[in-house]
Amino acid sequence: MPVIVKPDKCTGCETCLDSCPFDAIEFKDGKAYINEYCNACMTCLPVCPEGAIIETEPGTRNMEHRQEIADYKDVLIFAEQREGKVASVSYELLGIGKKLSNELDTQLIAALLGAGEPEARELIKWGADKVLLCSDSGLERFNDDAYSGVLAQVINEYKPSIVLAGATPIGRSFIPRVAAKLRTGLTADCTSLEIDKETKNLLQIRPAFGGNIMATIVCPDYRPQMATVRPRVMKRGEYDENRRGEIVHVKVENPVSRTKVLEFVKEVSGISVNLHEADIIVAGGRGIGGEKGYKMLEEFAEALGGSVGASRAAVDEGWIPYSHQVGQTGKTVNPKVYIACGISGAVQHLVGMQSSDIIIAINKNPEAPIFNVATFGLVGDLFEIIPLLTKKIREAKGL
Amino acid sequence: MNIIVCIKQVPDTAEIRINPETNTLMREGVPSIINPFDLHAIEAGIRIREQLGGKVTVLTMGPPQAETSLREAVAMGADEAALLSDKAFAGSDTWATSYTLAQAIKKLGSDIVFCGKQAIDGDTAQVGPETAEFLDIPHISYVKKIEEVTDNTIRVQRLMDEGYDIVESSLPVLLTVVRELNQPRMPSLKGKMAAKKAEIKKMGITDIEADENSLGLKGSPTQVRKIFAPEIKAERKMIEGTPEEQVDNLIKELREIKCL
Numbered sequence: 070m071p072v073i074v075k076p077d078k079c080t081g082c083e084t085c086l087d088s089c090p091f092d093a094i095e096f097k098d099g100k101a102y103i104n105e106y107c108n109a110c111m112t113c114l115p116v117c118p119e120g121a122i123i124e125t126e127p128g129t130r131n132m133e134h135r136q137e138i139a140d141y142k143d144v145l146i147f148a149e150q151r152e153g154k155v156a157s158v159s160y161e162l163l164g165i166g167k168k169l170s171n172e173l174d175t176q177l178i179a180a181l182l183g184a185g186e187p188e189a190r191e192l193i194k195w196g197a198d199k200v201l202l203c204s205d206s207g208l209e210r211f212n213d214d215a216y217s218g219v220l221a222q223v224i225n226e227y228k229p230s231i232v233l234a235g236a237t238p239i240g241r242s243f244i245p246r247v248a249a250k251l252r253t254g255l256t257a258d259c260t261s262l263e264i265d266k267e268t269k270n271l272l273q274i275r276p277a278f279g280g281n282i283m284a285t286i287v288c289p290d291y292r293p294q295m296a297t298v299r300p301r302v303m304k305r306g307e308y309d310e311n312r313r314g315e316i317v318h319v320k321v322e323n324p325v326s327r328t329k330v331l332e333f334v335k336e337v338s339g340i341s342v343n344l345h346e347a348d349i350i351v352a353g354g355r356g357i358g359g360e361k362g363y364k365m366l367e368e369f370a371e372a373l374g375g376s377v378g379a380s381r382a383a384v385d386e387g388w389i390p391y392s393h394q395v396g397q398t399g400k401t402v403n404p405k406v407y408i409a410c411g412i413s414g415a416v417q418h419l420v421g422m423q424s425s426d427i428i429i430a431i432n433k434n435p436e437a438p439i440f441n442v443a444t445f446g447l448v449g450d451l452f453e454i455i456p457l458l459t460k461k462i463r464e465a466k467g468l
Numbered sequence: 469m470n471i472i473v474c475i476k477q478v479p480d481t482a483e484i485r486i487n488p489e490t491n492t493l494m495r496e497g498v499p500s501i502i503n504p505f506d507l508h509a510i511e512a513g514i515r516i517r518e519q520l521g522g523k524v525t526v527l528t529m530g531p532p533q534a535e536t537s538l539r540e541a542v543a544m545g546a547d548e549a550a551l552l553s554d555k556a557f558a559g560s561d562t563w564a565t566s567y568t569l570a571q572a573i574k575k576l577g578s579d580i581v582f583c584g585k586q587a588i589d590g591d592t593a594q595v596g597p598e599t600a601e602f603l604d605i606p607h608i609s610y611v612k613k614i615e616e617v618t619d620n621t622i623r624v625q626r627l628m629d630e631g632y633d634i635v636e637s638s639l640p641v642l643l644t645v646v647r648e649l650n651q652p653r654m655p656s657l658k659g660k661m662a663a664k665k666a667e668i669k670k671m672g673i674t675d676i677e678a679d680e681n682s683l684g685l686k687g688s689p690t691q692v693r694k695i696f697a698p699e700i701k702a703e704r705k706m707i708e709g710t711p712e713e714q715v716d717n718l719i720k721e722l723r724e725i726k727c728l
């Protein structure tokens with residue numbers, strides 16, 4: 070164990086017991102000991118009045134990288150594009166990136182792969198001081214090998230202190246390879262990023278254990294500090310038509326790849342499944358009753374201009390494809406408005422949607438846990454409410 | 469075909485409660501399960517073996533009691549099981565976990581490595597791709613369908629935001645899988661018997677020729693600084709009345725928030 074209790078010093082006072090976030094402290098024969106759930110978070114160390122809890126090898130962390138840390142300065146964001154169009158999360162990264170780079174008094178750099186100068190100029194207007202542009206045609210389509218190779222190359226050359234990417238299917242797939250190559254830490258799916266006032270380290274805040282707890286993660290001894298950021302959580306920065314910045318063309322030697330994308334197949338269901346970027350999501354659960362219910366939901370979503378989501382129960386019933394599933398084993402979404410129809414609100418569903426700005430729940434059971442996270446709750450039969458709602462929304466919009 | 473499936477024993481998060489006074493996890497009595505995504509990975513491995521021959525080895529890094537998860541995998545139909553357990557591995561973040569798994573996989577030898585998309589305790593989805601990098605082999609994430617496997621290539625469907633990619637790779641390769649891929653089988657009676665008798669290969673620091681500075685807490689670039697409870701949502705407003713009234717009032721609220 071990285072943390073141990075010195076039995077001769079432990080008085081068995083149990084003061085430490087409640088300090089452990091992981092339930093890793095146990096008492097046996099009046100003495101504390103640390104079990105295998107220990108995550109080495111060191112929370113208990115200062116709590117012990119006797120100083121009996123110690124790090125087994127204090128100070129033996131890898132420190133040889135320490136002196137190089139000073140060489141790493143800027144904030145770099147990976148600007149994701151799909152089919153030549155810059156993904157919305159990239160602008161959000163520029164928003165938070167600007168905030169961090171201002172605090173650190175450094176530059177904000179964007180790395181853009183497989184797109185052209187017009188897209189690069191947009192990134193500058195949204196806040197980038199410099200865009201590293203790699204227009205190689207081999208990078209137009211996402212590819213893990215090629216993308217991770219190029220990004221690692223530019224990070225080695227430009228030495229940013231912080232690297233951010235979207236926690237999208239693309240970002241979450243290839244960024245870990247970059248971190249492994251660079252021998253540095255990576256924090257997944259952050260919902261908040263701050264600079265520690267004292268150390269200037271990046272505080273990376275993220276949910277864990279199915280959203281039951283939040284954790285603050287740091288990467289003090291290695292650079293860059295890397296994080297993926299959940300889409301739709303960070304605000305975009307200011308758009309300035311007249312902002313000037315530098316575009317640097319990056320040369321790569323033939324990006325090689327051992328995998329090959331043969332084809333992209335758009336999901337056939339007529340409704341949009343781009344839940345990550347939707348402003349409004351209308352989601353149906355078991356209460357929706359079947360495919361017919363989903364037709365009703367689709368019409369509702371269409372009237373509102375939203376996308377359709379689902380609970381696992383509805384997916385398991387085969388009423389709607391898995392790509393629509395929201396929750397722990399599905400997608401994590403952050404729309405402005407999430408309308409849960411006939412969804413009970415199991416914790417595994419809640420973790421995928423509870424950070425939505427506004428949650429509206431329609432359920433016939435007033436005790437359904439979904440109402441605990443709802444901004445607005447309607448107790449009633451969705452087969453009555455939804456058609457009426459759809460009709461009135463259409464009228465209101467003049468459709 | 470040598471297939472390795474990386475599985476993780478995790479607490480069933482559905483059962484986890486937070487102690488509201490201390491903001492800590494209450495693990496007591498919480499059952500340990502095989503990470504749900506990993507069950508699909510095991511199933512995928514078994515199906516490929518059934519088609520092409522070879523063997524499926526399940527691999528886990530964890531405390532000694534993770535052995536029960538390995539036995540469950542054998543009951544499903546895995547041929548061999550290896551447990552990576554050593555004090556030196558404690559406190560590993562995803563970097564150190566991936567490094568350690570990769571060292572073990574190099575020893576065991578593999579044509580296809582399967583991982584779950586993510587583990588439900590940490591939810592990082594990083595161990596798969598990082599392990600592939602340490603092995604210096606390609607990887608494909610979010611595999612939702614395996615279209616074709618031959619002795620040296622594989623073609624799969626990879627889930628993306630608005631559909632899926634059809635991706636081809638040479639072997640060896642690492643795949644991370646989503647739930648849509650298959651329906652994991654239940655253990656058979658024969659499997660359960662095999663699980664009881666199965667010999668679990670134990671691997672420690674000396675068996676994987678690892679660099680000590682890359683292991684456990686010492687080798688982990690990230691550290692957990694603080695754990696706290698998530699904020700609870702603001703007040704909720706119930707909209708009452710007849711369905712007609714409810715709808716009218718909701719429309720008013722939707723206007724208010726500029727959703728209409």
Ligand SMILES: Cc1cc2nc3c(=O)[nH]c(=O)nc-3n(C[C@H](O)[C@H](O)[C@H](O)COP(=O)(O)OP(=O)(O)OC[C@H]3O[C@@H](n4cnc5c(N)ncnc54)[C@H](O)[C@@H]3O)c2cc1C
Binds near residue numbers: 434
């Ligand atoms: C490891 C694991 C991972 C999981 N991952 C996910 C996940 O990613 N996403 C997810 O969603 N779930 C997930 N689950 C499943 C989760 O625990 C629940 O089983 C699931 O979310 C329930 O779906 P539901 O709310 O649609 O169904 P139910 O719980 O059956 O609820 C249906 C609701 O509809 C209401 N209703 C019925 N008829 C009507 C009507 N006519 N009008 C109005 N209301 C009506 C009922 O009152 C009820 O509240 C996971 C479970 C496990 C163990």
Ligand SMILES: Nc1ncnc2c1ncn2[C@@H]1O[C@H](COP(=O)(O)O)[C@@H](O)[C@H]1O
Binds near residue numbers: 529569593595
């Ligand atoms: N300790 C471990 N032992 C074996 N496999 C693991 C371990 N941790 C993670 N994995 C594998 O990596 C996947 C992703 O885990 P994570 O990156 O922690 O979300 C899991 O579904 C497992 O297949």
